[in-house]
Amino acid sequence: MTVSIAWKNLFEGRARFLMSVGGVALAILLILVLDGVFAGAMKQLTFYMDKTPYDITLAQEGVGNLHMTSSFFPASKAGAVKKVRGVKGVDSIFYNSDYLVIGENRSLAYVIGYQPGKLGGPWEMAEGSADLKPGEIIVDERIADKYDLKIGDRLTVLGRSFKVGGLAKGTVNITNSIAFVRYDDFERARGLRGVVSYSLVTVKRGENPRDVIGRIKDEVKGINVMTREEFADNEKRLVSDMAGDVIKMMNLVGFLIGLAVLGLTAYTATLSKVREYGILKAIGAKNRKLIGVVFKQAIISVVGGFVIAVALAFAVAFGLGAAQAGVSLVIGPPSLLKVILGAGLITILASSIPILRIAGLNPAEVFRR
Amino acid sequence: MEAAKESVIEASNLTKKYGEGETEVTALRNVSLEVKRGEVVLIMGPSGSGKTTLLSILGALLKPSSGSVSLGGEDIAVLSESELPDVRLNHLGFIFQDFNLLSALTARENVEVVLNLAGVKGAEARKRAEAFLTDLGLGERLDFRPEKLSGGEKQRVAIARALANEPDILLCDEPTANLDSKIGHDIIRRLQQIAKNQRKSVVIVSHDARIKEHADRVLWLEDGEFKQMAVMEHDPVCEMSIEREKAAASVTYKDKTYYFCSKGCAGEFQENPEKFIAGEGAHAV
Numbered sequence: 155m156t157v158s159i160a161w162k163n164l165f166e167g168r169a170r171f172l173m174s175v176g177g178v179a180l181a182i183l184l185i186l187v188l189d190g191v192f193a194g195a196m197k198q199l200t201f202y203m204d205k206t207p208y209d210i211t212l213a214q215e216g217v218g219n220l221h222m223t224s225s226f227f228p229a230s231k232a233g234a235v236k237k238v239r240g241v242k243g244v245d246s247i248f249y250n251s252d253y254l255v256i257g258e259n260r261s262l263a264y265v266i267g268y269q270p271g272k273l274g275g276p277w278e279m280a281e282g283s284a285d286l287k288p289g290e291i292i293v294d295e296r297i298a299d300k301y302d303l304k305i306g307d308r309l310t311v312l313g314r315s316f317k318v319g320g321l322a323k324g325t326v327n328i329t330n331s332i333a334f335v336r337y338d339d340f341e342r343a344r345g346l347r348g349v350v351s352y353s354l355v356t357v358k359r360g361e362n363p364r365d366v367i368g369r370i371k372d373e374v375k376g377i378n379v380m381t382r383e384e385f386a387d388n389e390k391r392l393v394s395d396m397a398g399d400v401i402k403m404m405n406l407v408g409f410l411i412g413l414a415v416l417g418l419t420a421y422t423a424t425l426s427k428v429r430e431y432g433i434l435k436a437i438g439a440k441n442r443k444l445i446g447v448v449f450k451q452a453i454i455s456v457v458g459g460f461v462i463a464v465a466l467a468f469a470v471a472f473g474l475g476a477a478q479a480g481v482s483l484v485i486g487p488p489s490l491l492k493v494i495l496g497a498g499l500i501t502i503l504a505s506s507i508p509i510l511r512i513a514g515l516n517p518a519e520v521f522r523r
Numbered sequence: 524m525e526a527a528k529e530s531v532i533e534a535s536n537l538t539k540k541y542g543e544g545e546t547e548v549t550a551l552r553n554v555s556l557e558v559k560r561g562e563v564v565l566i567m568g569p570s571g572s573g574k575t576t577l578l579s580i581l582g583a584l585l586k587p588s589s590g591s592v593s594l595g596g597e598d599i600a601v602l603s604e605s606e607l608p609d610v611r612l613n614h615l616g617f618i619f620q621d622f623n624l625l626s627a628l629t630a631r632e633n634v635e636v637v638l639n640l641a642g643v644k645g646a647e648a649r650k651r652a653e654a655f656l657t658d659l660g661l662g663e664r665l666d667f668r669p670e671k672l673s674g675g676e677k678q679r680v681a682i683a684r685a686l687a688n689e690p691d692i693l694l695c696d697e698p699t700a701n702l703d704s705k706i707g708h709d710i711i712r713r714l715q716q717i718a719k720n721q722r723k724s725v726v727i728v729s730h731d732a733r734i735k736e737h738a739d740r741v742l743w744l745e746d747g748e749f750k751q752m753a754v755m756e757h758d759p760v761c762e763m764s765i766e767r768e769k770a771a772a773s774v775t776y777k778d779k780t781y782y783f784c785s786k787g788c789a790g791e792f793q794e795n796p797e798k799f800i801a802g803e804g805a806h807a808v
Binding site for chain 1: 575578579582584585605608609610611612613617619623625626627628632635636637639640641644645648684688696
């Protein structure tokens, strides 16, 4: 056990230490929250695919996702797929992005036209039934709460008025919600005939979806066939590509804030002790010992900031979950790994200038008054 | 007596120049100095005379432009920068005008940290630091940080730190400058005791003429050269320090010469020399 000059120096200048730890915590928290919100949004984005129990998605040829696209292909193709060996069932849906017009308010939604009793409808109801009657719509409970909608109230979507027939759970994501209407209502509202948007295929027990996809592709041409997971991945990739630059930019901002705060506090902490480092050099401390002190101080600040930031981020995530907010924070191993690497880089960069200053310090300076 | 003649540090023909060309300044010109074990050498001189440069070179903090510094038989002037920290840590102790304690550490930790640097750790370092400080009367101040210590206490902590690794030589830069005369006297007296009792060599750079009476030798440095040397003697009767050249009387007894501040002291000595020289020896020339 030796006297830890690093700890002693840090705790002597408590205000500077707290500022340093706080600044690093803020920067790491910013990175974690941005990443967490993004990861949460990605997770919410594919809730529809993740929660609906099917195996294979059929879409219009060239279409591989839901967001910012439309898909229509002949209903006969879905009928043909039903006959492919290994297919258990094919349930088709309509899909369109539209605004729910609630009085003066507008709320963006993915509108799904599904056949009650079949796949493609809401996976969890908060109120009412998923077995919609003609002219009814299911909206998310949080949308209903936000716009003071109750079962029996009316709203407009797809150019028609619908009565709220039920409230679903967990269909809100960071940009929109999902609303469900009957398949035939959607068909009528859009004037569609003989087409579907997507088909949700289930395979027979013991069948490998990939094998079944191969057969569908052989036997039914002119549609896009993919696993449920590929469909979800495409959705994530599209949104990730769209928001990726913004997220990267914000991460860089967080990194630079952390670097600036720690760099500045590490430098001023070193500068304020430069005479003492000179004394230590004069009495026999080697450069590597002094560099170790500076580096250790930076590591302590970063680890302190990291622990606080992670604790706060998990608290925020828990709070958002408890509040059932539209935004969810998902802090996974990739985010943690990213901030650990970022924090390590901040430590090295922030210490480098003070370390150079210490390494170049002339011990004879101690005699200067 | 042989031990008293053992040379601890020997500087030969030291020259130190700063800058070059028209801006070149010669801080030291062919300065030579030998300090023996247990000797207290005081170097005085006006500001800018080269005292601090000489102390820095003796302390392995600065390399001379030419000349050598032999410490324990090794020329430290030619050692590489990476070798010098070990020399400073194990053979030299520094005492500064501004005390130069580490403000975040307690008195004990200030001493302990030097022991840690030398590889003494844990309870052993703590025990030794406490012993050094207790010896210097700081047993009640072990856990005080420098800001809570008086000037004299800080300088005693600095002395404990300088002694921690049992160096051969203590290099003191104006050790009394920031202390009042009483405390300054106490510090110098302690340094003198350390030199005599622990057989450490002490080199003091100071403007404080009151230190002269505690020194074995006084050197005057001016314009980078030693101009005159005063050899200090101790009157064995009244124990006062006096410059040999200015002694009021001298008496040779058993092949040794003793110097006195007054003829009265010389007379008293001659009446019964053995009474005054019992156990003496270190100060005699």
